Amino acid sequence: MEMKIHGEIKGIKYKLFLHKPLTRFPLENLDRALSEKASFILRVNEDNEFALSWWVSPKRTRSYPYARVYDTLGFSGKKVTIIPVIKDEGKDGDRDFLQWDTISLMSLLGVYVIVGYYIQADRNPRYRNKITNQRFDTKYIKKEIQRLLSYQSDALHWNLEQIDKISHIADMAFNAYNKISKKLGVEMHSMKSAERRIKELHKGKEEFMKLSRKLAHKAQERESVTVQPKECLAGIKGMITIKNYLGGYYYFTCDEVEIHGEDIYLIEGKHTTTGNLPSEGDIKDGLIKMILFTNLENVRVDEQKYNPVPVLKLTTNSRFNENLLSKSKRKLFNLLKEEAKYNGFKIKINDSFIV
Structure with a gap:
């Protein structure tokens, strides 16, 4: 059995007690911060700091991404989270795509999303066609962080702009995975099935929202009976x-x-x-x-x-x-x-x- 409930949220008021103290890193040490901490304070310059978290995968059920975001929500300044547009572990692993509902939840929580992509990885020693230890393109992330410095609108509008760029980011992600595949000699998932998703992303924000909303609704219906x-x-x-x-x-x-x-x-x-x-x-x-x-x-x-x-x-x-x-x-x-x-x-x- 299931019950269908409707409600509204006009604003978020909530005080955190469980959030961890966050370590500070200067912007030039972003690579180190991402390798050592799931959430941290990023000192962009003398006057500006962001509370930053990152997702291992765009899928919400892996690696407790909500817990990472939770730890940043007590920060008084801008809260930022980095989410890969796609994570492909290779043919012997999983492949997950970013969904609109993830972006929308972050918007609801007032968290600015930087949609990123992986450019480096190591071969998984236990599987022929699987990669591990994936690393973000931090040059791209730093550019987005600098752009966010002078951004005056709220998280929702920033996140909608991220969706406008999603097709370009997806192209960069797939180009990077092609290079990883050749360099490591690891077969990735079929591009044909991914191309359908990319075509949808290229249609822009509205199509992306419609596709992901439909998929999330289906996932919600599946989860409601499982x-x-x-x-x-x-x-x-x-x-x-x-x-x-x-x-x-x-x-x-x-x-x-x-x-x-x-x-x-x-x-x-x-x-x-x-x-x-x-x-x-x-x-x-x-x-x-x-x-x-x-x-x-x-x-x-x-x-x-x-x-x-x-x-x-x-x-x-x-x-x-x-x-x-x-x-x-x-x-x-x-x-x-x-x-x-x-x-x-x-x-x-x-x-x-x-x-």
Whole structure:
């Protein structure tokens, strides 16, 4: 079963408690920063700093990109994230393409996206046709960062401009992968299947948005009937369509939905099979949804209005015991409870609400 929910977000108000202190790097050390840290402060010049994160892959389910972005959201200046337009691991690996819904979520969070591409890689020693340790074209990224310095509009408008350039960036990405393929003697994925995507990208922003929205909607429908292996959930899945103040529509899934009188519980689940608490990356991934859900207004199922109650549900294979948490996990857990109380969402561990 699934429930179709509609809501609106007019602005984001949220205070973070779990974000890590970020290391500062000067712009000339961008390569080093990208090799050492998932999120950091980039000192562009004496007067300007950006909080910067980067995605290993454009796919949202790999390498906890939301956790990387989360760590930058407490910064008072511009938040920037670098996302590859495509990541091709070679014929024996995966290939992922950037989707509009990723860009739109970042816009909703006020994060400026630099769409980048990989130009260097190493051969994976375990697979004949697979590459690893991919590195961005940092010369291109530095140019975009310099451009962002004097950019006065909001993240949404910058991100829409990035989409206008997406076909050019995709061409640079595929040229780079051709060079990597020849240099390392690794066969990449077929260009023919990718050409269809590139043709869509060349049609410009509107076609890209339409294509990715359609694909994301299909993914949302698939996810709404599939329980992921690392989830341990029992309720009805929800499909949430969020409209923002600019009239854009954002599609998300909600792991569980429960209606209690006039309240609708919007539950995001994170599970661990090994620890007493899910990993920090998993928890931060869930908190990105809490940022959205705590800012929802005018929530409806059909035409019935409800009060949204965001819930972060953490499940474990064994009984949860706060006293058994390590020192670092206990600190994380206490900060998580503070974040929940301050921002107005609930935390449920297994079958018990703790906030």
